[in-house]
Amino acid sequence: MFIIELLIRTCLETLYLTGVIILAGLLLGLLQNSATRNFQRSLGNNAVMVTGFIGTPIHELSHAFCAIIFRHKITGIKLFQRPDENGVMGYVEHSYNKNSIYQQIGNFFIGVAPIFGGILAIIGLMRLLVPQAFEMFFKILVDSVNFETFNQVTLGGIANAYLGLLRLIFSLENFKNGYFYIFLFVAICISSHMSLSPADIKGAFKGLVTIFLFLLIFNALGLSQYIVAMDIIKYNVLITGFLMITVIFSVITYLISLISLIFARR
Numbered sequence: 001m002f003i004i005e006l007l008i009r010t011c012l013e014t015l016y017l018t019g020v021i022i023l024a025g026l027l028l029g030l031l032q033n034s035a036t037r038n039f040q041r042s043l044g045n046n047a048v049m050v051t052g053f054i055g056t057p058i059h060e061l062s063h064a065f066c067a068i069i070f071r072h073k074i075t076g077i078k079l080f081q082r083p084d085e086n087g088v089m090g091y092v093e094h095s096y097n098k099n100s101i102y103q104q105i106g107n108f109f110i111g112v113a114p115i116f117g118g119i120l121a122i123i124g125l126m127r128l129l130v131p132q133a134f135e136m137f138f139k140i141l142v143d144s145v146n147f148e149t150f151n152q153v154t155l156g157g158i159a160n161a162y163l164g165l166l167r168l169i170f171s172l173e174n175f176k177n178g179y180f181y182i183f184l185f186v187a188i189c190i191s192s193h194m195s196l197s198p199a200d201i202k203g204a205f206k207g208l209v210t211i212f213l214f215l216l217i218f219n220a221l222g223l224s225q226y227i228v229a230m231d232i233i234k235y236n237v238l239i240t241g242f243l244m245i246t247v248i249f250s251v252i253t254y255l256i257s258l259i260s261l262i263f264a265r266r
Helices: 004-042 047-069 100-128 131-142 152-169 178-189 198-220 229-265
Strands: 073-078 091-095
Touching: 004 047, 004 100, 004 198, 004 229, 047 073, 047 091, 047 100, 047 178, 100 131, 100 178, 100 198, 100 229, 131 152, 131 229, 152 229, 178 229
Parallel strands: none
Antiparallel strands: 073 091
8 A cells, every 4th residue: 555655646746746737738739730731832842941950950959958958978969950851950869877976867857948938039029029028927836835725716827817817918009010020030930849749748757757766765755845845836827827928928829820721721
């Protein structure tokens, strides 16, 4: 019974720490694949190059930066190229010490790094070109982790705040601002290349297994009392807040690709 409870607790804690990131990665992959197909059908096979020349380098640099943080050795890197027979437009090859738990856990974060690299790039761009939207986004993040209880009212408030952010980003005033179009184009380029490749997922899975085993040992030693439930909730709300930005622009990219396909078929 103790072993079963230990396994269940460890599975739940692994899910709490990584579940939102994994779910976002799957959703971004679905949206990106659908948008890419629509653009290729409407604008041709080279359409992916239009967004790729910005999005792919950010994707690969995110891998590389995270690899350095987790002390992996980068053995090869290509920031941008024409899609090969497998559709690969860039890559980062790296090696690590398999005896190092830190470096093994790093595989997960290196694998999912493009999601967070893209988030930071979009937020930085927002700060520079659409500062009002950035200020509101920052306020939403601060407010979302300052609550004392977690309930439907809180969730509803966060959802309404993001709807307000979306309305602010696409306000009539912004459409009169030339910088907004630069922001929109670059943000779409970035969000179009944030999803994880099969190689990214494979590498992340290795790290996920190590995280699970680390938590399993942590719980077996009776140290789980140091994990505070409210802090885990705040962590997930905060992570979700950042991921919402990527989902918003991925949905926008998909809608644009759909409109492009509709006009191409007329």
